[in-house]
Amino acid sequence: MKPVWKRLYDWVDERVELGGLVEFLGKKYVPVHRHSIWYYFGGVSLFLFIIQVTTGILLLLYYKSGEELAFESVQFITSKVQFGWLIRSVHSWAANLFILAAFIHMFSVYFTRAYRKPREITWITGMLMFFLGLFFGFSGYLLPWNELAFFATKVGTDIAGAIPIIGKPVMIFLRGGEDVTGATLSRMFGFHIAILPGIFSVCLGIHLLLVQRQGMSEPEESGKDMKTMPFFPNFLLRDLLLWLLVMNVLAILAVIFPWELGHKADAFASAPAGIKPEWYFLFMFQMLKYIPAKILSIDGEVLGILVFSAAGLLWTLVPFWDRETKRGTRGRFLTYVGIAAVVCIISLTIVGWLS
Amino acid sequence: MTSEVGPTGPKENRRDFLKYFLGGGVVAWLGAVLYPILAFLIPPKQGEVEVTSVKAGKLGEIEKESGTIVRFGNKPVILIRNSSGECVAFSATCTHLDCTVQYRKDLGVIWCACHNGRYDLKGQNISGPPPRPLDEYRVIIQGEDVLISKKV
Known part of the structure; x- marks a missing residue:
């Protein structure tokens, strides 16, 4: 008599032919070289995303949207619901770690030129998920309806409103009206729990499918006889071990530094002193501070937004203008651009943090 | 065919x-x-009640060198009583990026915490990123009552 799990496998196999999939997994190899470490950050981002979906669904069981309910319901979650404080804290911390992991993943792909043909679509879907991740952060930030979030949303949507021509309609669309009100909260809630997860899942599906189909990108300097490691089980077990470590770090952060709730938003209170955006928006915030109010009769803000949008677009489209792709060389210029971007982001974030 | x-x-x-x-x-x-x-x-336009003036409080209850946010319809207005006892009122919405300003007694200015924008007590933008002055409101003292109304 075969064991139960074997019989179950056979039952499924008879119907959907798992053979091909198992063979594919058995033949999948991951290149081993000195940059292999960067392969893990996509997996870490994925793991944190899974945590976000899980904790997000849990929070949804108690969270209430609405000007008069949102803050109180989060207060209820953190003070009355068993382990509510933990779930909320994990959700907030994992959000931040997700953005961090995505940043690292993105830059490592950029510097190793893994976006080059045939992986352009993987890069584009990755960048889309990165921007969606930022929007996830922005929309989720408002949901507790506290003072900091209220003003952050006012500023953030007002910046969107400064875009020439389309700005005003975009701002009204985001706010659900002229001002940040309960209508904005409803919209952000809708974005955060339905629209963004929907679009994100489609991108993620394509992204993961392509990674499986095309295999891992190898660094250019590697020769034909590169060392490899079987994906299953060697690489997968390493992946899982790292996920476990990340989960421990997350648990430590969430327990030792529980996420603050702050004061309830009040449309008729002044913005509190020391107000700052989340760290991943800090470099843009700091940059805007350095731009004068007017440059050649153009609003400094408008110019800043246009520059950031253009930079973001160029970055997203890098597989298509990376001229060195054809020659197959490593390309110094793009490395310098990447280093400049990293230095710029880190230093502005630190200055913004300290000021 | x-x-x-x-x-x-x-x-x-x-x-x-x-x-x-x-x-x-x-x-x-x-x-x-x-x-x-x-x-x-596209959110539908909400019918707003047009507010032309509001009662901000009693003159005797407003300290010298203080600023308070007053609800003017659905907009915040800042009412400031300066050191000589005179009352002035401005829109409390920063002209930079829509934050709500506050009176800083220590600096003697109207200050926005979001991006360190400053206005003098006449509502003029004096430093930081704000591109233009705060909109001014009219303050009317009727006996003890302090009323704020839109400038015409």
């Missing part, structure tokens, strides 16, 4: 006609589906 004539004949015409007819149909169908969705996304 004529329908079987060569490549530029009526058969082609009929095919073109069908192509445009069906293509146009698809476009029209898409329009009919997408238009209501896009229109739904």
Whole structure:
């Protein structure tokens, strides 16, 4: 008599032919070289995303949207619901770690030129998920309806409103009206729990499918006889071990530094002193501070937004203008651009943090 | 009949006609589906009660060198009583990025915490990113009552 799990496998196999999939997994190899470490950050981002979906669904069981309910319901979650404080804290911390992991993943792909043909679509879907991740952060930030979030949303949507021509309609669309009100909260809630997860899942599906189909990108300097490691089980077990470590770090952060709730938003209170955006928006915030109010009769803000949008677009489209792709060389210029971007982001974030 | 004539004949015409007819149909169908969705996304204009003046409080209760946020319809207005006892009022919405300003007694200015914008007590932008002065409101003292109204 075969064991139960074997019989179950056979039952499924008879119907959907798992053979091909198992063979594919058995033949999948991951290149081993000195940059292999960067392969893990996509997996870490994925793991944190899974945590976000899980904790997000849990929070949804108690969270209430609405000007008069949102803050109180989060207060209820953190003070009355068993382990509510933990779930909320994990959700907030994992959000931040997700953005961090995505940043690292993105830059490592950029510097190793893994976006080059045939992986352009993987890069584009990755960048889309990165921007969606930022929007996830922005929309989720408002949901507790506290003072900091209220003003952050006012500023953030007002910046969107400064875009020439389309700005005003975009701002009204985001706010659900002229001002940040309960209508904005409803919209952000809708974005955060339905629209963004929907679009994100489609991108993620394509992204993961392509990674499986095309295999891992190898660094250019590697020769034909590169060392490899079987994906299953060697690489997968390493992946899982790292996920476990990340989960421990997350648990430590969430327990030792529980996420603050702050004061309830009040449309008729002044913005509190020391107000700052989340760290991943800090470099843009700091940059805007350095731009004068007017440059050649153009609003400094408008110019800043246009520059950031253009930079973001160029970055997203890098597989298509990376001229060195054809020659197959490593390309110094793009490395310098990447280093400049990293230095710029880190230093502005630190200055913004300290000021 | 004529329908079987060569490549530029009526058969082609009929095919073109069908192509445009069906293509146009698809476009029209898409329009009919997408238009209501896009229109739904635009928030309807809310009928607002036009506020022309509000009572901000009693003069005796407002300290010298203080600033308070007063609800003017659905907009915040800052009422400031300066050191000589005079009252002035401005829109409390920073002209930079929509934050709500506050009175800083220690600096003697109207200050916005979001990006360190500063206005003097006449509402003029004096430093930081604000691009223009705060909109001014009229303060009327009627006996003990302090009233704020829109400038005409």
